[in-house]
Amino acid sequence: MENEKDDTLLLVNNISVVYSDVIQVLKGVSLKVPRGQIVSLLGSNGAGKTTTLKAISGLLKPENGKVTDGEITYDGAGIQNLSPEEITRKGIIQVLEGRQPFKYLTVEENLRVGTATRPLKPYKKDLEMVYHYFPALTKRRKTMAGYCSGGEIQMVVMGRALMAHPKLLLLDEPSLGLAPLVVKEIFRIIRLINEEQHTTIVLVEQNANMALKIAHYGYVMENGRVVMEGEAKDLTENPDVKEFYLGVGAGGTARSYRDVKSYKRRKRWL
């Protein structure tokens, strides 16, 4: 990662996040997201991945959270604690965890909400672009999103984000609760978007295996801290990552969860 400064799109420098003035969730997280790359954020539940994304996108505010320390620099300017309206207009769009479509809007109306950052510009071409990436949505365009399948809804929420022409796309667990084949398809499309639209992507995932396959660089988080980082292929080889996130023991065989003395390894990371 010895790139020049200009190649860094997003720099998260040692941020702390506190909810309701008392609950500290992030304790000094630093990330660097180079332009045009996919950076993956791994970690178990409650590690602070989603909070990190929300700190970047400004969505902490409605949840009474705040970046209390450190700074977030995007394209050379500080953006910590700006409102989501301002941040989205700079080109940072977050796709929320748990697939949150507008249930009572049709698929196409959902996509049109993605134009909120430039309300009066033509959007037909962008619709075509989204249908090109997600052909499955073409025949569902008049269906209420609430009645679509999980995979289709994931496509709707990602397509909706693409409509905004994001420079930086924050994806929060796109694979959550989807069938393996659908997950594969979604990840193929994520990579395609990255390659063809040159969209920089931060990908939060539990599915470390899939995420590291398409990511260039990865971070592992635990208890509100980054405990490990590296090139995606190096992380895949790392024995700790293998054991905790890829489910493969040091010897190359799958090991039962109870055989792993997790606290010992964890200690090394903290």
Add this chain to the structure above:
Amino acid sequence: MEFFLQLLINGLSVGLLYGLSALGFVMIFKSSSVLNFAHGQLLAIGAFFFLVLVSWLQLPVALAFLVTLAGSFVLGFTVERIFLRPLIGEPLIFVIMLTVGLSSMFKGLLLFFFGGNLQTYPDFLPASLGMQFGGITIAPVYVASSLMGVTFLVLFGLFFKYSPQGIFMRSVADNQTAALSLGVHVKKVFALSWAIAALVASMSGIVLGVINGINVHEISSIGLKVFPVVILGGLDSIGGAIIGGIIIGLLETFTSGYLSPSLRDVIPYIVLVAILLVKPYGLFGLVEIERV
């Protein structure tokens, strides 16, 4: 039979008016979950504003109407800006109590300026607007109110269905966080829904003023009829608001025609209680799409 048809037509046109007024109430509820208890006063303000323009300033009717609409739009916007925006993020009950306070304040101000007497507009509707079918006569004001009701309901329907701003408003009503994540200006949506609510309220206020005369108490209490209307139709359904309005309008005219005029204002509330017992979500309330 003629009597029946006469009542039916009057009921329909009044009902459309109730529907229009309820549309504003439903919009505020849908976008921000706030029950606006000051809705009746918004009707009254519109009616009095029009009175000032037409009778006191002697403006031409069409111009006065447009100015009233523009003025109430600005009023709704301002009310949201000054009174409601600071309360965003506070518990809903605070906001709802605020609207109760607003309703008293508006009522007091109107009484201060205009007194509690019944006032009337000069007769401005051309008699040629009235219609005659056999033995049934439709008074000009009912024709005008039906025309206005249908026109604006269609306009708002198209606005919500196709215009970008309409779609953004529905998206906020649907999932506020997701709308925020896509850069929808949620505060602007709140302000716009108040502005539209005040606008449709003042339209209904004017027409009701033409039908019944203008009196602060009278019009405010008619404004309160949005509660039976929207509860009948379903609090969060715009289509339901219109149908609910028509049903309440019909019930009222039939009651006063066949039973007794003094029961007219009671029936809607009896229906309200009955509906709450049988169908608490209203006839057209959104059935939550549950994904398992």
